[in-house]
Amino acid sequence: MPCSDSMEYSACRTGCVEQCGQSQFPAGEVMMGDGFMQPGGSVCFTTPREGCFCPEDSVLLGDQCVSREVCSQCVDHQGKAHQFMESWNPEDNPCLLCMCLDLQRINCTVLPCTGAKAPECGQCEVLQEKTGSKCCPEYECVCDVSCKPPDPPLCDHGLSVILTNPGDCLPVYQCVCKKDQCPVTTNTSCPAHKKLSVTPTECCDSYECVCDCQSITRSCPPGYVTTTTTNDCHCTEVTCMADKVCVVEAVVYQVGSRWQENCKSCICTSQTDGQTGLHIAQCVDPVCNQICPLVCPYALLFTLIKAYFVSGSEYSHSDGDCCGHCRKTNCVEGGRLRQASIYSHFYFTFFINHVGEQWVSPNDRCVRSECVQVNEEMFIQHTNVTCHLMDMPSCPLGSELQCNAVEDCCPACHCVPLNACVLNQTVIAAGERVMLDVCTHCECVGDKRSYRLSCRKMSCSPCSEGYTMEPIPNACCGRCVATACSIRRPDGQLISLKANTTRTDGCTKHKCSVNKDEELVLETLVTTCPPFDRKSCLEHGGKISQLGDTCCEICTEPECRRTVGHLNYIRVDDCQSEEKIELTYCEGKCGSKSLYSVDKHKVESVCVCCSSTGTVPINVSMICANGTKTHHQVLAVTGCECLSHTCPAD
Template identity: 50%
Template sequence: MCMGSSINHVVRFDGLALRLDGEGVCSYTLLTVSGGIGEGSEVKLHSGPCQNSANYYQVCMKAIEVIHGPHKLLLKDDMTAVIDREELSLPWRFAGLELVRYRGVMLQLKSDHGYVLTFTPRSNEFTITRHSSSTAEDTAGLCGPCGEEKGSVLFLCNGSSTSDQPGFVSDWTVAVDDGVCLPKRRAVCVLGAAMGCKALRSQVFEPCHDHIPVQVFLAKCEEQACEESDVCELVSAYARLCRQRGVCVDWRSTDLCPLRFPGSMVYDACRTGCVEDCGSIQTLLGDWLVASGNESACMDTPTESCFCAKGTVLHHGQCVSAEACSQCVDQHGHVYPYMQSWVPDENPCLICMCLDQQNINCTARPCNDVRAPVCGPCEILREKRGSQCCPEYECACDLVTCDLPEVPRCEDGQAAVLKNPGECQPIHKCVCKKGECSLEPPAACAAHRQLSVKKTKCCNVFECVCNCQNSTHTCPVGFIASSSTNDCGCTDTTCLPDKVCVVGGVAHPVGSEWEEVCQKCRCTQLQDKDTSLHIAQCALPVCDRNCPQGSTYTPLKGEVHNGHLCGVKGRDARGHAVWANPQTRGRDVAVSS
């Protein structure tokens, strides 16, 4: 037997373990069987990154390709099979090949070239078993010649020999068009992963130690175990060899490499004997020995897998009751009781019936008298689409030549209602639906309008009607009156700021200058942000502070002279007051004290 996993290694027919160190998309030639021209057989393993793994560099089996003469068969990891790009319905037999699928867990292929291939993608395992009657000289590949002694030389593709194991694996690595196979990176090992290797020395495996030396597997396990999956592969490989030697080892547990299987099946580490089925060619994980004279699949070597529980039988990969064996299952998986009849979806011209021993008998349906229906206005008679067996007629709407009446335009809130739904010639009528009338007034009316209700035949309508209130408006100083007429004809007067400055109730044009008390003012281009009127800027005059000889300069606040407020005054030699006033243009004005 040759077995292996795309994650770790391949164990050849001679027991030599080879490590597959490629990552990415890699393909390997496992077995070649020579034959006549175009009559040989070849088995290839295609591996790639695991689909549901967080680690991109973890490798899983993706497919096994079998070249059988001119045909190419592909066993995929989704438990489907394709031959020459055509998907197969399993179980299947053709051209010396027999393929079955067991419970969605394993695919098993028997070839007339003398080997049996099993593919279990869920656990990343495959096995290739050669018949004892097959010769050893006609095989090659990673699995090597069957019967070759351990430690013998490794034969390359060209027939030459080598002792270099990595070079041997590289020579049987096949190039692929849509991927790159690279040397595997050194993984970051899980601390304590190799502890699981101690299971090989446990009492569970002691009965097998005398048949298969455990030291080689233990050393390889401790050497290569980097993750828990590495340990499970090596221990599983040792347990499989033990079963081949007749030693059953039930070594799995909830803590050590547990296997989980769906449905109504139960796990068994070493099942032998026959498993009843309903007469199909279903076989189980093991030898291709089908018991003659009864309807059961038998295994003469212990097999690890999941099996139907007691009281159930295997039927198309499912565990069912014995009564279900009388039921018929069509190609779509539909189940029909005994003597039930039905019309297949893909061929309505047939009527099928479930007979004895799950046989399905289909015959042509008889055609009854078909009467054409009487069509109404805007309808034409035509044959139904898809009436393959007997002609069936129907009335269809004629929207091309039919004179369709116009839909009436409804007013006052009425709605057009179809009075004859489903007919080809539509008839509409205006109908008042009080319950659908809008009772909410508009959000708001303009200032010159007021809300009013207009009564109609159906729905009352709210509207905003004109409400003019003309008035005379006087604008303040600095503003000019502007009148406008709205959509209702109402006159509205608004006050707009003029281009003036307003100081003390007097308007001054922009750019004008004037005197205000003792200040000189000017109307600027600046505007007040609140009133938009222009801003006046005023400044105090520059007074002459130089007094004549004999006078002193004294500031007097609040005194007025000739209508002007001056900031300072002085005294002359006689004691009279003298004002420094802009009106005197620098001359002193004496005022008696």
């Protein structure tokens, strides 16, 4: 007798056949021929019989034998079994709640929306319903595109700004210390009343000029003016400035004042001493009356038209006396005024001349006189002057030709310097000022004998590091303009970045800008990338490329190429290869496309596949079950390319 797969044959069996579910008969035993039915649906036989029966610990469900647990399970419309009193949500309708009841009955009810509370969104986030909500609406927080993120902070003391929460809607920045960017040395210079102080900070040391002075009290010597100043450190300094006076033996004299000092006449001049700053006192010997009186016993008897020559005297000075006395040794000539030694008496003017002295006669400029001594007598010898041929000189620039024919017997011409200076073939009058360039001013100065150009050139202070001197029209010194920031790279190299420009070094971005006070500001932004294993990417044939326009790297799929693979074995019928087989194949990415065909008037799809361009047969040694050996041929790829194929119509 054939039985189904779940039943077993028995030639002689008594007992009960248990079935799933409750009986449709009334409670109590019901007699059925040579058997009876118990409550619960079990059929019992009183006499042995042949047939197909369920194995032990199994019950009959329809015409199949199943385990006892299956009797209490429910099967949904998708064929999935559920235990008794189990509840679930159908996959095709998640808004239903179904439960497995007795007699394999399923009861489904519609779920009410509980009104789940929406999440609380943070700054720069807005509430938005999820697109994947199936039954009840669900909400999530997304970034608000209209929210303006805060600017990175300005970090002090060498701290650098970094982003601590990449990917969040509201960026959070933090100032961190990078010791390698701290300045190695400082060029800070302090004034005399301050000293340089170094203050340790959380990153780079801070340098500051602090007060280091004491108040000074002193009295100035005679001739100096006391000036008291208080600096920004509240220290008092006394400065002695030279006054416009002369000081001689601790006595102060005003400029222009005169006095007598040890037979000398002294005056306080307008000239100053370069070392002391005081004015210079000039003292000269006393002006003694060195003109001795003429010896003229008959002067009262002379008329106005006749001159007499009588003996004179010579001035003699003795040590220890302020002035000397007269000693007769000179010639005396009567006539008009000749020198500063003048004695007048009864309309006569007398001149005293030493022995051997020559002069031009006051009555005739062409007669030269000489005082001659013969023995003890003094007389005047006259000689006529002979004129020579005059040589006319050529005067250089800055001088003029002057000829004198009145004072001398013979005319004489010579070059006389002008009261002027000469510069580049240009005559500049005395006292006149000229400007050589915007930084150099000159003035023609001097006395009546010589003149020269006195020039003064202004000097400009250099600009600080990162600033460039910009010239100002018609001005000597320009102004310092912010030009470039200095950046120290991790390798120690110092580079320059122009103002209002940016520079990217890997994942570090530098920005050099100028604030409203025209000061340089250097901002540094560091981008943090997700973890990336370059070695693993290259080992699997990947290609390293940048992630968008960022500095981060990603691994992209390799292009179409020939790849080497290994087969453990090949089986043909009852024969199998003896060892592993190295086999080449094509693998990689190719781009497909769809484009319009002018001939067919429609858009056609072109499938571009990584295809082989050539193969080569390889013989593989195989061993069969009966112990014999044979060979089987396989194909290995020799080249790969992206080739176009017509895509299937469907």
